[in-house]
Amino acid sequence: MTTARVTFIVLVGLLLLTGCSGSSDSAGAGDGAAVAYASAGAEAADDAEATAEREVITTGSLTLVANDAETAADAVVALVERAGGRVDGRSQQRATDEQEASAWLSVRVPAAKVTDTLTAAEEIGEVANLSLTSDDVTRQGKDLDARIAALETSTERLVALMADADSSEALLAAEKALSERQGELEALRSERDYLSDQVAMSTLMIDVVTEETAQFEAGGFVGGLTSGWNALVAFASALLVGLGAALPWLVVLGAPVLVAVLIARRSRKRPTLEA
Secondary structure (H helix, E strand, O other), rough: HHHHHHHHHHHHHHHHHHHHHHHHHOOOOOOHHHHHHHHHHHHHHHHHHHOOOOOOEEEEEEEEEOOOHHHHHHHHHHHHOOEEEEEEEEEEEEOOOOOOOOEEEEEEEEEHHHHHHHHHHOOOEEEEEEEEEEEEEEHHHHHHHHHHHHHHHHHHHHHHHHHHOHHHHHEEEEEEEHHHHHHHHHHHHHHHHHHHHHHHHEEEEEEEHHHHHHHHOOOOHHHHHHHHHHHHHHHHHHHHHHHHHHHHHHHHHHHHHHHHHHHHEEEEEEHOOOO
């Protein structure tokens, strides 16, 4: 094997090891060259952190109390769409004799418009049980960016090596390494896109209920009285069902016992003959 061919294969091997190390930082694998490259990337990221915009994922949940749950749900959808958001999920329950109408919504709104959206929602109904959480993912985003940059550099070098390949063996080795790097690169880009979407669009889970339902869920004397009455009705219904199920068995098993008792009583009342 010529010296040029050996040199080419060694370079491909080094690129393969470097790419593997960059794509498996979470597992702690890598050689000295990959660690040095990652360290340089981390230092550059730390230098820019002071001026970079932080990435925060905001999620929330709330209960919206309104006179008409269906109308209020439609108004929420319109509000979200006006804010540049979208509805990811919706379920609705019409009013029946046993329960009031209600609705459930999972919406995505631009993170910068969460406060304005909640303020506007107060015009639709009463906002209750509001909960907002924030998760800072700035470092996670920077880590993904560094790994993507490392794989992009590795891919570009492999493409250049393929152009200079002087044998089919070297070309196949470079193509295999390139295919692996491209697959890892696409996976990281997909993960980064998902993270960026979570940062840009906040998720809100909204329960839309009527005032009657809200009062019942709030508890108090009325809620306790209603709960107690419902429990009593449920117990009485269960008791009647149990008696109805047991009655046929009582008839079948009780008849022979009753006949035996009557025969025993008659035998006791029969006068004994004196000798």
